[in-house]
Amino acid sequence: MNNEEIEKLEKELAGLKPRGLSAERKTALFSEISQDQAAGKIIPFPSIIALTAAAAALVLAILFAMNNREAGAKTNGHELAQKPEPVREETISAPLPNAPGIDTILVANEDEGIMYLDENTPVRRSRYHVLDRAQWTDPRSGKKHELIRPRNGVVLTSLRVD
C-alpha cells in the first residue's frame, strides 16, 4: 500500500464509530463513581484529626459561654439568652428532582429513529439518560449527603417535510 492509500484507509477507519458501553452500563458506572467520590469526601483521615480538634474547641467555647451566662444571670438576675428552638422534623427536606442547585450529567443520548405522530408529521425520537446530583446538608446533624438519581426521558424533534 502506498502512502495515499494508507491515508485514505486511516480516514475511513477513523470515520467508523465503535460500539461502546450501553446507556445502562454508563449510568451504573457514573453512579458508582459519584457515590464513591461522595463517600470519599466525608472523612479523609487528616480531616478526622482536624474535626476532633474543632469539636474540642467548640465544646470549650460552649462551656466558657455557659459559665459566663450563669455568672451574668447571677449578677443581673435575668436570663441573658433564650434557648435555641429545636429543629422540627417537618423543617428538614431534601432537594427535589429538577430543583435549582442540582447538577445534571448527561450520560448518553440514544437515537431511537424516526416515528410518525400522524401521516404527515415525522419526528426523530431520542432517549436521554442523565444523573441528577445534589448535595444536601442535614440540619440536624450537619452531615453532608450527596443524592444521585438516574433518570431517562424521550425528546421528539420535528423533521421538515418538503
Added chain:
Amino acid sequence: MDWVELINKHESALVLYARQWCASHADAEDAVQEAFLRVWKIYRKDPSKWADKDNEKDMRPYLYRTVKSTALDNIRSRKRRKVREEKAADSLYDEEPAFNAGLEDKERSLMVQKALNSIPEEQKEVLIMKIWGGMTFKAISEALGISLNTAASRYRYGLSALGSLIDGEKP
C-alpha cells in the same frame, strides 16, 4: 480530572479494544466498566500521585493496560465454563457488530470488523489505540511496553494487512 468526560471520550475505543479477549460484546463492556472502576479507585486513594498524569492523555496508557488485564483476568475466571457454551458464544459473537453503523455503511463496517478479527493481536492492539483511541506512538509504546519503532511498524503492517483483507472482501 473530569471523569465523566474521560469515560465518555474513551469508552467506545476501549470496548473495541477489550473485544479481542472477550467472548461477547457484553463481556467486553464488563471488562471496561470494571477497568474504569479499578483505575478510579486507585486514583481516588491518592490523586496527588497522579499530579503529573492529571489529564486524560496521560491516563490512556494506564486505562488500556487495565482493560487488557481485566479482560484477561475475566477469561481465566471463566475457564470453568463448558466448552460447548463457549463455542455457542463464539459463533454468536462473530455476528455482533463492533461498530455503530447506519444502513448505508453497515456492510462496509462488518467487512472492517471481519478483517480486524483476522489480523494478529499485536497489530490489532496498536491499530485500535492509534485510530480509535487517538493515541501517539509514544503513548502506545508506554501502554504496551514496546519501543516506539515497534509500535510504528506494527501499525504499518497492521494497516497494510487490514487494507488487503478489506480489498479482498470487495465484491
